Amino acid sequence: MKYLLQVTAAVALCAGVAHADVIKVGVVGPFSGGAALQGRNFQAGIEAYFALHGKTVGEHEIEVIYRDLPAADPGQSAALTQELIVGEGVQYLAGYYYTPDAMAAAPILEEANVPMVIFNAATSAIVNASPLVVRTSFTTFQTSTPMATVARERGISKAITVVSDYGPGIDAETAFVRAFGAAGGETVQSVRMPMTTVDFSPIMQRIKDSGAEAVFAFLPAGPQTLGFMTAFVENGLKDAGVQLLAPGDLTQESDLPVLGPNAAGMLTTFHYAVSHNSPENIAFIEAASNWLGNPDELSFPAVGAYDGMTVIARMIEATDGRQDAAAAVEAVKGMEWISPRGPVSINPENRHLTQNIYLREVAEVEGKWINHELQVFENQGDPGWVAP
Template identity: 30%
Template sequence: MNKNNKMPCTTRFSFTAGALALALGASLATAVQAAEPLKIGLLLPYTGTFAALGEATTNGLKLAIEQHDNSLGGRPVEYVVVDSEANPAKAVPNMQKLIAGANVDVVVGPVHSGVGMGAVKVARETGVPLIIPNAGFNAATGALCAPNIFRTSFTSWQTAYPMGQVAADKGYKNIVTLAWRYGFGTESVEGFKEGFEKAGGKVSKEIYVPFPDVEFQSQLTEIAALKPDAVFVFFAGGGAAKFVQDYAAAGLQGKIPLLGSGFLTEGTLAAQGQAATGLLTTLHYADFLGTPENLRFREDYRQKFGKEADVYAVQGYDTGLLLAQSLKTVAGNTRDRAAWIAAMAQARIPSPRGEWTFSKAHNPVQNIYLREVRDGVNVVVSTAATALADPAPGCKMQ
């Protein structure tokens, strides 16, 4: 009887001791990780055509993290920086350098959609979280979506589709499109065309220019002969600056209204001058949004970096907010990757662009603003689409 009486006691003790040991081990592991820096891999362009975009994204990210005492989930932050050079051919080895070489916890990047294709490939293979702060190619949150891939920026569809309804509301029936023939250009045209035709309009002709050509004379002559109700275009950077100037010089400004994805006038207004007056564009941000978050962000950015913030800085800032919020939820535990990914998916970002959340495909559900160029600035006219979610065709997470 005595032996029988002792057995349950011994068993209870062994289970209790085992549970205690497991708890102590888990606590020790958590404590050890808390002392380790959280490594953020930056795969952004710091040289070449897109260097300014990489700098602004990085500035915004670091500003958000500094505002959280340079600590994420109780862990100090370490940056591992790789210049993407906006070179798609180097995307896979650069991702491997960050993930296998530096053992980063998360990769932030890229800017260029061509680099994005390679980055997504490696992220899908390794399971390491990838947060895309700019590259807008649809596939990242469409056919190539994955639980560990998030976008804090936009898709090419999102920034162009709402302009279709805007054009229809203005009574335009017949529109010609013009864009660079590469991924983002063709996707932007497709997005606009979808929105415009859904609203009852017709795209009578699609004209393309090889990327990155900036000679537009023959295309402008053709547009003048076609006499459409309006023209929708996708150009950015130096190409956008020259196109808008050439459009005015061809005598089309004020005669045939010019519409575009918001990148037509982002960072290009100074070069475009009076030629940009009256341009209508759609984008998920505008410098002069009057929200308290935007006013505070722009002042903080100006104080820190001595320059004005732009949409790229906002996207970097929001990436920092996403990291801060999600890592607080999991107390800095990046080893439980599933829990961390779930925390990111549930995040609500109090952004300078307006609060946004993630769709099931991990693309921002966000407002798209209609802006008009007045006195050299993009003025918000209205909200072209409220809480717009990309339909993410082909995404199997939905």
């Protein structure tokens, strides 16, 4: 409540402003610490958008103000969000890598008259936290559900799930178990790990003891996924023929040079691969890589940020710079465009992104490890969303 009271005073000061020459966008993300590369990808996506489309919308110039949140910290997320609104006067909020951080900031939005565009956080329920939340990333329900179909098509009948114990992990587990069971598969065990887990050997032993033919895993992309993947191989599970299935967080492109042969042949389902072959993606990769300096650092959070800026630009255009969060969100309901990831649209009912989900296989092509697209699940909504 203290955040809402402080934000109200700031909103009252600007309530009569009809236009603004500079539109400030506040971006919260991990720009230091173990997940700093994900924050750099937020920046790369934003800078790619500016390189390809410019920083102005009509007479208005976009200014981006960053705030660093190195690890999931709901209290700090709320404080940084308040600071951006009150101290910096931002009209739009964006970013939010982890679900708990987005959920902590969402109650501030309506009182502040500010929309939030989610670049990454992947729990389905975030959009129910405020009518001013719009998602340009994905949900783990959306990326995990097709993997159950893939597993059954490959003759897998028994699986174990292993996920990080927070919103997206629980969503991923629920999505896979539900769809796998509906297709005739059996989940023999479900394991939830603390987000702070770094020693995965006990988890690997549980997988061995389960007798499962495959493990479906979810961890947030970053250092933990590298640790998990390494432990899977070093504990002999790959050599034993256990299939490792996951949404694409576990094989983000920036990790593939390190994973290399350890990940060869691994199947994932995801909304984006850097290897996606389209004119839009080629242009995006060039612009984002120019900013990063190292093309191997490019990963999926960049496309969420790039498309997020596409949505924010439409909001600014629709409101002609006025601070009117409800009108801004209304203007993008049903919006359709061609993203670097393929055709996308914003579901007007729940403000989730409808998009293609791709089955990918880790493969070495011309000396470079990539997520090679094998199959397309077209126009996937969010099967995990439940109306409030």
